[in-house]
Amino acid sequence: MELNYEIKVLQLKETFSIAYGNYDKREALLIELSHQNHKGYGECVAIDYYQINLQDFILKIKEIQSKIEAQNMIHPKDFFKFLQGLNLHAFLQSALDCAYWDLFGKLENKSFTDINALPSENLADSSITISAGTFENQVRKIEQSSWNKFKIKCKGLDKIYVEKLLQLNRNIALDSNASFTAEDCLWIQETPEIKGFSYLEQPRPINQYQILNKNGSANWMADEDCQNIDSLEKLVPYYKSINIKLMKCGGLTPALEMIGKARALNYKIMIGCMTESTVGISAACTLTGLVDFVDLDGANLISNDYATGSFVENGKIILSGKPGLGLELKK
Incomplete structure (x- = not known):
């Protein structure tokens, strides 16, 4: 399995105003997990309220990348147990978990809803x-x-x-x-x-x-x-x-x-x-x-x-x- 990542800038169609403040863009971290010519994607976003710094996430990814890439393809729930042992922020954990579900389903040729009977x-x-x-x-x-x-x-x-x-x-x-x-x-x-x-x-x-x-x-x-x-x-x-x-x-x-x-x-x-x-x-x-x-x-x-x-x-x-x-x- 191979792990890649990239920061994207999401531009709002108009300035968005909430009680916490105003903003017109957000930074997102795109996660890509690939295996056997299939690619799965997950994402997390920098939210000021949660004090998210995507550069910190990238440093963490570099620290754990070899461990993730060494993993065999297993059921996503087992992969999640592996993720829980890596001491990840919930936002980054979510991006990796979702990317793996996307990849696993593509390898199995089944949708997430079908796999989980939803x-x-x-x-x-x-x-x-x-x-x-x-x-x-x-x-x-x-x-x-x-x-x-x-x-x-x-x-x-x-x-x-x-x-x-x-x-x-x-x-x-x-x-x-x-x-x-x-x-x-x-x-x-x-x-x-x-x-x-x-x-x-x-x-x-x-x-x-x-x-x-x-x-x-x-x-x-x-x-x-x-x-x-x-x-x-x-x-x-x-x-x-x-x-x-x-x-x-x-x-x-x-x-x-x-x-x-x-x-x-x-x-x-x-x-x-x-x-x-x-x-x-x-x-x-x-x-x-x-x-x-x-x-x-x-x-x-x-x-x-x-x-x-x-x-x-x-x-x-x-x-x-x-x-x-x-x-x-x-x-």
Whole structure:
């Protein structure tokens, strides 16, 4: 097996604004694993909030490259056990895990969904994200969109703004990126009309969720508070829903396990994304038959996607059905 890697720059179609700041591009690290003329791909992205430095990842890859290349082709779940012994950041682990699943499936001539007997029909629609801004600009973007589900970014709580959003009578979720105060959360979960939002994502800064009550009006959804499978049990009294992202939890292999445990704990589940190309989005698309909510618009928000595979069109998940994750790089 051979390992190659390359840094790509993902350009946003427009400046994106969230409570954490504004950005118009992201750096991505593309991982390529190859064997017998087949190539598998995975990706991780530099996210400021997580203090990701892709140069650190490259140094780590150089340190472990010979160990990875010495591995025989084994089942991806066994390969993941090998990865766990390399002391990798979850983001880098995810890129390697996804790349291996893509390669393994291509060698076996079977898709990821077939290998894991996953549902591939009647998939939930994805939302598209509307960045923070004035109510008027956000409404204009909603009205101009051909998508049916929307995740609206906001900075702090404006009660009049919330009432206006609810009056639109559209399928809307609200993501404050941890900008709500404790008082904001109390008002939200005690206001019956809030049930009009499909969910309210990560209302408070990380580990400051104790004010939340999952039995109130809000469908609170944990994002940064829910990093991996170890987060699930402690969040049960506070959150109804969780947002699983492959980079957060470390790849497709742990995501499958995490979904199983989350179901056992009666969570509603979303498969989410960061700013990613089709390499990352295609991997996440394979899990959409197992979840309640989907937010996989990352590749739709960039102008220079460099891969093809599964994709999202006007909110509809289109699985490639090809071996592995169905990924190919554009020429």
